[in-house]
Amino acid sequence: MDVDSALLLVGEFGRYQKQLTVTFVLLQIYVACQSVLIVLVGAQPEYRINTLEVPSTHEELVKHVVFEEDITSIATEWYLIRQEAYKVNLAGSLFFVGLLIGNVLFGPLSDRFGRKPIFLTGLFLDVVFGFMTAVAPNYEVFAVSRLLVGLVNGGMALVAFVLTQEFVGKSYWALTGSLTNLVFAVGIAAFSVIGYYIRDWRTLAAVANCPGVVFFLLFITIPESPRWLYSQGRTQEAEEGLQYIAQRNGNEKIFVQLKPCAGTMRVGHGVMDLVRYPTLRWRTAILMYVWYVCSLVYYGLTLNAGELKGNRYLNIALYGLVEVPAFPLCLYFIDKSWSGRRKTMTAFLLFAGVACISTMFLPRHLDFDMGFLLNVTSLTLCGKLAVSAAFNIVYVFTAELYPTVIRNAGLGICSMSCRIGGILAPFVPSLKTLNPSMPFIVFGIAGMSGGFLGLLLPETLNKPIAESIEDLHTPAYQRLEDKRKKGVGSQENVKS
Numbered sequence: 001m002d003v004d005s006a007l008l009l010v011g012e013f014g015r016y017q018k019q020l021t022v023t024f025v026l027l028q029i030y031v032a033c034q035s036v037l038i039v040l041v042g043a044q045p046e047y048r049i050n051t052l053e054v055p056s057t058h059e060e061l062v063k064h065v066v067f068e069e070d071i072t073s074i075a076t077e078w079y080l081i082r083q084e085a086y087k088v089n090l091a092g093s094l095f096f097v098g099l100l101i102g103n104v105l106f107g108p109l110s111d112r113f114g115r116k117p118i119f120l121t122g123l124f125l126d127v128v129f130g131f132m133t134a135v136a137p138n139y140e141v142f143a144v145s146r147l148l149v150g151l152v153n154g155g156m157a158l159v160a161f162v163l164t165q166e167f168v169g170k171s172y173w174a175l176t177g178s179l180t181n182l183v184f185a186v187g188i189a190a191f192s193v194i195g196y197y198i199r200d201w202r203t204l205a206a207v208a209n210c211p212g213v214v215f216f217l218l219f220i221t222i223p224e225s226p227r228w229l230y231s232q233g234r235t236q237e238a239e240e241g242l243q244y245i246a247q248r249n250g251n252e253k254i255f256v257q258l259k260p261c262a263g264t265m266r267v268g269h270g271v272m273d274l275v276r277y278p279t280l281r282w283r284t285a286i287l288m289y290v291w292y293v294c295s296l297v298y299y300g301l302t303l304n305a306g307e308l309k310g311n312r313y314l315n316i317a318l319y320g321l322v323e324v325p326a327f328p329l330c331l332y333f334i335d336k337s338w339s340g341r342r343k344t345m346t347a348f349l350l351f352a353g354v355a356c357i358s359t360m361f362l363p364r365h366l367d368f369d370m371g372f373l374l375n376v377t378s379l380t381l382c383g384k385l386a387v388s389a390a391f392n393i394v395y396v397f398t399a400e401l402y403p404t405v406i407r408n409a410g411l412g413i414c415s416m417s418c419r420i421g422g423i424l425a426p427f428v429p430s431l432k433t434l435n436p437s438m439p440f441i442v443f444g445i446a447g448m449s450g451g452f453l454g455l456l457l458p459e460t461l462n463k464p465i466a467e468s469i470e471d472l473h474t475p476a477y478q479r480l481e482d483k484r485k486k487g488v489g490s491q492e493n494v495k496s
Helices: 003-010 015-035 037-041 058-063 086-113 115-134 139-166 170-197 201-219 226-231 235-248 278-304 312-321 326-333 340-361 376-401 404-433 438-454 469-473 480-484
Strands: 047-049 065-067
Touching: 003 226, 003 235, 015 037, 015 139, 015 170, 015 201, 015 235, 037 086, 037 170, 037 201, 037 312, 086 115, 086 139, 086 404, 115 139, 115 201, 139 170, 139 226, 139 376, 139 404, 170 201, 170 312, 170 326, 170 376, 226 235, 226 404, 278 340, 278 376, 278 404, 278 438, 278 469, 326 340, 326 376, 340 376, 340 438, 376 404, 376 438, 404 438
Parallel strands: none
Antiparallel strands: 047 065
């Protein structure tokens, strides 16, 4: 039997897998806190300058600055105001640069050396660099620490997502994937609560990092992914891992025996396999664009939805909680035979695109206070809700489209494309100098084009998961090639 059949025997979502899933899902709260840390740690409170003369240097300015809020941040400690204010945004950008690098590095590493060792290494370094942030003696050390935290945090979270999926049966991938992204959104709101009660930035950074220590100790004893072991030809170890899961589920009398996995004798799969094989090359190109679009539209709409006024802690919570309704929606639709992953993802991207395009037909002065339900703000938030759902689906969809031997590498490349979209998103609002509707037109076109391109991908609902690259070229897995070249043998698409 293969791994999917073995999981049916030992329990696709038994007691032990539920415990693992809960732990991995709760890890997202820690990941979310690290992701939005700069929002409060880099907060710039109101200040006044107690001098009538204009200070000629930054050193002179510092002597006369008085901050009016009872909080501390890197801006108040190192006086990152006026010409030095860019350093706060730079630290935030360095974190996302680290995410991009981590997504590229950790995927292939975990495909080659295993999920567990790379995940635990990333989590350990995440904790170390997180405390380095809290005790940074100057801005330069702080900025470097944010780069390093981003690198290991992004890579670790990517491997954690794959591990969450691979420990359970395929029929539960949508559930575990949706819960992962849902808890991330809740984690953003949780961070705002922590920040509300802890106003010192160093203490806040340390407290937000402490859960990482607990999670590291909890994850030390987890087994290696049976799917990864099986894909590497280590069948006996995979059987032992599945047997251990069966015992933890209370099925001690079950005996697991796996058949040899096709293609496992050739090890050393890497990123180049994504372009070497036509099937993977085609899928990767489309998925990279869809991930890029999701990130561009998501972060772009966040910036264009209008800057919320009032309590900064409440605003952070709202930006997280506004995504929550997206997850039960996509969880419902992606498991229906008449919608599935592909059509649901396309529908949400098209809805987000149409919502953005529609804003150009509405008067800019309309607002909720005037009693109009259909206005620019509401359409923008509806677009963000839809693209959040699409973002959730593309995580699950991508994991199902790649074989186990290359899954992390594929997710890493797609996540890299996602980070590029996030980096470019802040620049799109500047297009409103050409036309007030131009940013929404860009987001609308991007969302709709990503939705239509998504239709070219094969549906994965109720389809078997490929363990090796060779599996993609068997009749049970072949989808895109059949549409493009009906009747052509699958071996023509494989380059040995």
